[in-house]
Amino acid sequence: MTQAAADVSPRIAMNNTPENITSEIILLPGLCNDALWDPYSTWYTEDPQFGRCAERTVLLWAPCFLLWVCSPFYALVLKRRRYDPVPWSALAYTKVMVTGVVMAAAVVEGVWAGTGGYGSVTTADFLAPPILFVTYALYLSLLVGERRRGKRSSGLLWTYWLVAVTAGAPQLTTAVTTTSRQLPPLLVATFVVQYLGYVVLFVASSVNDVPSYLQRHAKTKNPSPEVDASFLNRFIFFYNIPLIWRGWRRPLVDHDLHDVLPKNSAETVYKAWRSSLDREEGRAWEGPKAPPVTVQTQAKVSVVRHILRQCYTIMLPPFILCLLLEAVSFLSPVLVGWLIGFMEDGEEPAWHGYLYAVLLFVVCQVRSLLKNSYLYGVLVTSVNVRTALMAAVYNKGNKHILYYRSLSLFVGPSALAGLAVIVILIPSSSRILSYTKTLQYNVMTLSDSRVKALSEIINGIKVLKLYAWEESFTERIKGIRDEELKLLKRLALCRSLSTFLFHSTPFLVSVWPFVYS
Template identity: 25%
Template structure:
């Protein structure tokens, strides 16, 4: 593996002796492979698919949206990506000129390493992908920071990984051992543009409003205009806290619910899952579910006292939002208790409806619990560092930074875990109340949502 990467870079991939000094450094091959592929993999394998999936689900028949206007933030982001694309083209052009153009001296000269061809091409494809994602987000009316959180993490990781080659290049320039001035200038320009893109990604465009908005006496929800950093730090709530500190809050100070938390939406989601459970239970019990008429057995008694059994056809129709059978309490208890014997299960319907936030909260909790075991190991390494005077000083700074970042990450993960748990509880409670009201009242979904 190492020999393959050595041929790919044209130099040594790993040299551990570079870390056993007072001024540690990484090899150029490691910086141009691992530190380049890591952020690009985050974008292509995780951020871009999730972003496209979220954007594709923004418009709907019930909540149509309009494309966003060309805001200053959108134009600044797209122009930055175009400049990054030009810088990648320039880097590829420099390599071609060194191998086949007038910059090749003497002729014939050796061909540059494949790394100098592949990396600019990867960057060009990446900037094109981000341009497409930005335009799709504008046309689909997406906004806020929830969907762009992974994109912000991509830019952050890209800048952090680019800072290591930057310091290597600066030290080489100061020592007078660096060559290839044109390529270095392209790198400096690209890194500056990446930092600029990171700053821009910390802000979010507001999502476009639906074409027909319902009249609402409350203020717009601030989370729709909050960036990723605002969402994870809850700074979007600062104005409400400050307003409550200055004076008692009133009804006019409240904001409207997020569209994901509205009664009509949560009741409809759980209702569809419950109807699916009813159909599954009917199929498991060998009963054909049909909309139209149902058959019921009845008896009648004539004047002589003789009983006659006959078949009665009763009309039947499925309501807008499904709820349990109007039978006795045994069916309701079986539905809530797990669906034994082919009965529909309310618990399974809830799992199907809220599986995504449940999985997200489980992942946050798992990572948080794993980080709990990391802190003692870091503290152990710091104690060993203080006891051994032969250990290089830079390792102590690394331990301190890692300990700080671990504590910050634990705090963020725990907050997001509890937030999702509270949201799931609120949605389950609202949906259950709506379905129970609909079942007892016999009204449609619109009345239950009111």
């Protein structure tokens, strides 16, 4: 440990900074020749650098671990989608070719490690090439699977490349700016090639691919720009900028609003609901294989369980975003405390303050994006559930109406008596409703005139007292109020009559055919 590090470490240990958490050297003797984490070369210094062990293990394995863990769940999601292949485009060929280049670089790096390199090959150097090669192959298989299932932009693959670019930045800085460590030139060259591939693939993953055949022919007259938006575009809601700009320049009209997404339309939601409900009812009717001892009624289907089973794919992302949002919310106070400690100390390296400020800005922005995406996901989920339930209720109600209409065949001509009651009551109810609206308008007009007169009296109270005009103005206000009370009485009678007709119409329609017969 250098003298500068010895002078800095006791002082930093007394402050409320991250150094209090990690202040020991961590070694991995089975993987690396140097330390995995050395705070005196990473944090307690003016020139921070990660060691080669951390760059070849943690920073390299982290994005691979992310992709490996999420791939099985993502494969299940892709399996649920229908077969809708996306045609090959220049963007797709670019992704495949760049992936082939980084796989070739991993193979070259593996051959270099297998032949002994320049005598400085560690176990981590042996493990890195096969791990990277398998990860690239997994990415390529997911890319092909997405194209076969009509997935034009992937959130998982975009996140993977974002983490890979971020985690590879320290090693790139070390490879470009550091010469004292005498890194093997071939290792530096293969890493630079792979990192450039990371950047290209990250940019390519931020762009949406061409639509499939079914997606091209499923567009409506005024399709939503979200249909052709990439994952990054949807995550930051950038596709709404034209609509916001149009609304800022002039008031929006009906044709400015976009159509509902096909997957969120009532037809699509109800079809999925009906299909899933039919399968659920089939399982409920099957019952146990052995005959029950007691007599049982018709098996019931749990609507709540059915909603969870059908909507878990759209409910899971908002739930995950909510967890991430709560986790990120705890970081802001911690970073603010570290920044305050840095300002009070005044002896820490300057890059600590820049790091705290950048992290605080990034955390605030990520928290805002996660919150917006979470609220959007919750709203879409609630609307889809409500749409499915409303469509199911209306469908069942229409079936019951159809069943009831067949009763007229048994009632005979007497059913016309009930129809006559409906024909008479409908225009009567409409007339009463129209008269009620007129009375409401007149009542509001009289109320406004009364309030206006009272305001004039209050403003000119001195003049009224001077000329003794109190009685005349009192009679004026009283006359307006009496007329208002008359209209309120008529309005109450109309509402009572309308309520009576509303509740008595089904009874009259049902009873009158039997009275007539």
